[in-house]
Amino acid sequence: MSDESVENREFRSGFVTLAGRPNAGKSTLLNAVMGEKLAITSNVAQTTRHRIRAIYDTDDMQMVLVDTPGIHKPHDPLGEELNYSAMQGLQDVDVVAFVLDASEPLGKGDIYVLRELAKLDSKKILVVNKLDLVNQEKAAKQIEKAQAYLDFDDIVACSALRGFNVDGFIEAVRRLLPEGPRWFPEGMDTDQPTEVVVAEFIREKILHMTHDEVPHSIGVKVDHLDYDEDKDMYFVEASIYVDRESQKGIVIGKGGEGIKKIGTAARKDIETFLGAHCNLDLIVKVKHNWRQDATQIRKFGYGEGL
Ligand SMILES: Nc1nc2c(ncn2[C@@H]2O[C@H](COP(=O)(O)OP(=O)(O)OP(=O)(O)O)[C@@H](O)[C@H]2O)c(=O)[nH]1
Ligand SMILES: [Mg+2]
Numbered sequence: 001m002s003d004e005s006v007e008n009r010e011f012r013s014g015f016v017t018l019a020g021r022p023n024a025g026k027s028t029l030l031n032a033v034m035g036e037k038l039a040i041t042s043n044v045a046q047t048t049r050h051r052i053r054a055i056y057d058t059d060d061m062q063m064v065l066v067d068t069p070g071i072h073k074p075h076d077p078l079g080e081e082l083n084y085s086a087m088q089g090l091q092d093v094d095v096v097a098f099v100l101d102a103s104e105p106l107g108k109g110d111i112y113v114l115r116e117l118a119k120l121d122s123k124k125i126l127v128v129n130k131l132d133l134v135n136q137e138k139a140a141k142q143i144e145k146a147q148a149y150l151d152f153d154d155i156v157a158c159s160a161l162r163g164f165n166v167d168g169f170i171e172a173v174r175r176l177l178p179e180g181p182r183w184f185p186e187g188m189d190t191d192q193p194t195e196v197v198v199a200e201f202i203r204e205k206i207l208h209m210t211h212d213e214v215p216h217s218i219g220v221k222v223d224h225l226d227y228d229e230d231k232d233m234y235f236v237e238a239s240i241y242v243d244r245e246s247q248k249g250i251v252i253g254k255g256g257e258g259i260k261k262i263g264t265a266a267r268k269d270i271e272t273f274l275g276a277h278c279n280l281d282l283i284v285k286v287k288h289n290w291r292q293d294a295t296q297i298r299k300f301g302y303g304e305g306l
Contacts, residue, residue, distance in 0.1 A: 013062040013180040014094030016173050018127075019086065019117065021109045022046050022070025024099040025129040029160035030054055030067045033170060037269060038190050038197065039067050040204035044215045046070055047207060049082060049302040050200070051089045053191050055184045061174050062182045066093065069303075071113050078216075078291040081303030090120060095176050097125045097169070098146070102157070103133040106145045114149035123176040126152040127169060132159040194274070195222040196301060201269040202238055202282065205262040206251060214250055217243035219290060219300045227276070234278040236270065241287045241300075248284050259284065 018026040022045035030039045030052070038054050040047060052067040068089040069082035090096055096117055100110060117124060126146050128139055139157050146152075154172040158165035184191065199220040207215045219241040226235045240262075242248050252259045263280050270278045290296040297303055 009060040010179050011060055011062075011181070012174055012177040013064075013183060014177040015064045015066060015092075016095040016097060016177075017066040017068060017089045017093045017122075018097050018099055019068055019090060020070065020099035020113060021101070021107075022072050024070065024101045025160045026070070026099045027052075027067050029097075029099060029127065029129065029158075029166070029169070030065055032160045032163055032166045033063075033065060034189060036189065037273070038192070040200045040207070042204060042207040042215075044207045046072065046079065046082060046216065047204075049078075049300075050192070050196065051085050055188055055190065056170070057182070057184075057186055057188075061177065062184065063170070063173055063177065064183060071116070072109060076291050077294055078297050078302065081294065081297050085303040087116070090117070090122075093122050094178060095123045095125060095173055096120060097127050097173070098150070098152075099127045099129050100142060100146055101130050102128045102139050102142050103130045106142060110146070111149060114146065118150050123153045124150060125169070125172050125176065126150075126155045128155070128157040129160050131157050131164060132162050195225050197273060198222050198225060198236060198270050199238060201273070202240065202262065202266040204269075205265045206240065208265075209258065209262060210250055214242070214247050217247055217291065218251075219287070219296075219302070221300060232276050234270070234274055234276055235281075236278055237281045237283075240282060240284045241290060242284065243287070243289060243291065245286055248286055251284050 020026055027039035027041045027048050031037050033056055034054050039052050048069045054065045056063040066089050068086035071086045074080040074083050128142055156169045156172050199222045203220040206218050222238045224237040263282050267278055267280045
């Protein structure tokens, strides 16, 4: 496309929510669009606990991309809070992108989400993700099945993880966004407080390094985050909360090996995000049954939170 035609393109802007079942790849897609890691990802269902807003800004568009927790059948108050947050994220947005895992059969959970989306006035895009895992034929079948439940305004097949056709998704969104101004200042990539992004990076490492019940039992809170100008360095203190005493030992690991690994891996992400070295202090605490308690859930900022 020539420079001239780009200049002639009217400026478009609006809110775009990523919706879908846990694990479909919503947060991976958000990071791929942004070209940086803002949302954490893992193969543990219900990884996302915040409604994250990322701002994708170019010469001719500003898309406010809203990542939501995966919509699922809740088993506890935390799950209910996450579902509520995801459903709220669908209200009053310009475009909803329904992210569907091409490699998994279209199940009850997807159909539930599709039916909810059908009630909305917003434009809808079907994003068939994980194209790297299936052949064309399977992807086409998946599209056909989803279309039976919802009349989409556009369809994109991509691999968020491999970065394949992420541009196609951005262009599809642009076509559906209304003309409008920048809603957020240029250069702002997220409206999430730094403390929340940092806490999430830490939580991600725990999701990657533990299994069974532990990932769901973890809550992370940054207690202090200070920047030392002379040293050009950040000092972060964060608490990792677990449900039960036994989980504390799992996170800390033998001779502190576990917590050390978590700290080293999280520090790398934090340093990339903040653009400076970081000293990270982690402490593991027990908060019995915090997931059952709405007040505690909100204190972490999960679900509705911010
Ligand atoms: N092979 C493959 N894996 C992918 C792709 N996109 C995401 N994944 C993987 O799928 C898993 C889930 O990705 P997430 O982005 O965390 O999924 P999500 O939809 O945000 O999940 P929740 O936050 O739990 O709702 C991770 O292990 C990703 O690496 C893709 O295009 N191809
Ligand atoms: Mg997610």
